[in-house]
Amino acid sequence: MLTLHTAELLVPGAGSAPLTGGAVLVEGDRIANVGPYEDLAAVHPHARARRWPGVLTPGLLVRGADVLLERTYYPDDPYESAELGTDPISGADALEALKMTEVRWGHSARRGTQKLLARGVVAVAGRFTVPAVRTAVARSGLAILPPAPYEGAPALDPFAGRDAAEEAFHGVLEQGAPARFAVFAVPDPAALPVQGATTCVATVIGGRLLHRRR
Template sequence: MLTIHTAGLLVTGPARSGPAGTGTAPLPGGAVLVEGDRIAGVGPYEELAAAYPHARARRWPGVLTPGLLVRGGDELLERTYYPDDPYEITELGSEPIAGPGALADLKMTEQRWGNSARRGTQKLLARGVVAVAGRFTSAAVRTAVVRSGLTVLPPAPYEGPAALDPLAGRDAASQAFHGTLEPGAPARFAVFAVAGPAELLEQGAATCVATVIGGRLLHRRR
């Protein structure tokens, strides 16, 4: 099935000189045509809609960009525990738990780590994340990450503690982009309820309204 995703502004990759719609400059009213798990076309929504009148259209508020890459994925998912809402909130609170002492008190098991990682990957998807960099040594965590649809990349250098928001510590939103949106590329992108890249960097990835991986809508803000 063909699907056209469109938003107020399309950013197909890091800004550079070149014609609109080729991954070089923000395109107002731009759209991405998805067929299966690949991008079949990029350009103004009106042009794609006219060329593919039977395609399903999904209209999103804000800016559509490449999905984001989060660094320190192993720290976030193998060394941080995400309490099970609502069952553990009264006892443990709602914030992620990290640190050797706190984790020792939880008496973590492989199964519990896997369940925590599943909740963690949902938090990442809700921030437009499509790829994680890190080395996963826990089989349960690795399985949870693979099943989530997130791409696993080798560890990448980063400063400070790992953060669920891939934009933390970045100088520009494009520094967190994973890949570019162009015909033939994987259909892997996110939409944020902001006016543009500058506002995205300022307001953070929690403004995500939708995350698409492999052509599938894996997160949609309710």
């Protein structure tokens, strides 16, 4: 089935000129075409249309994901919020007090991957040593890449510490490329490092809508 994803502004990739009213045509897990929505809709009148507010960009990459998912615990809200609060927990002493097990790390990682998907992340770089965590990441749909250099502390928000949004992009939106992208409720790409990835309204991986802000 063909699906047309369109937003007020489309940014195909780093260094690409934004396209007003642009769209991505998805077939299966691949991008079938990219261009003006009106043109693609005219050629494919039976394609399902998904209209999003804001800016549609390539999905984002997070580096240091092993720190975020194997050395950070995400409390199970609401069941643990009264005891642990809702903020992520890190630090050797705090984690030791939690008496973490592999199973508990796996549950935490699933909650962590949902937070990443809700920020437009489609790929993570890191070396996972806890089998349950690696399984949770693989099942989430996120691509797992080898560790890559990064500055500062890893963050759930790929735009944190970035001067330009394109520094966090993973891949480009072009015909034949994997259908993985995100949409953010901002007026233009320049606003992303300021307003952050929590403005994400949709994340698509492998042609599937894995996050949609309610």
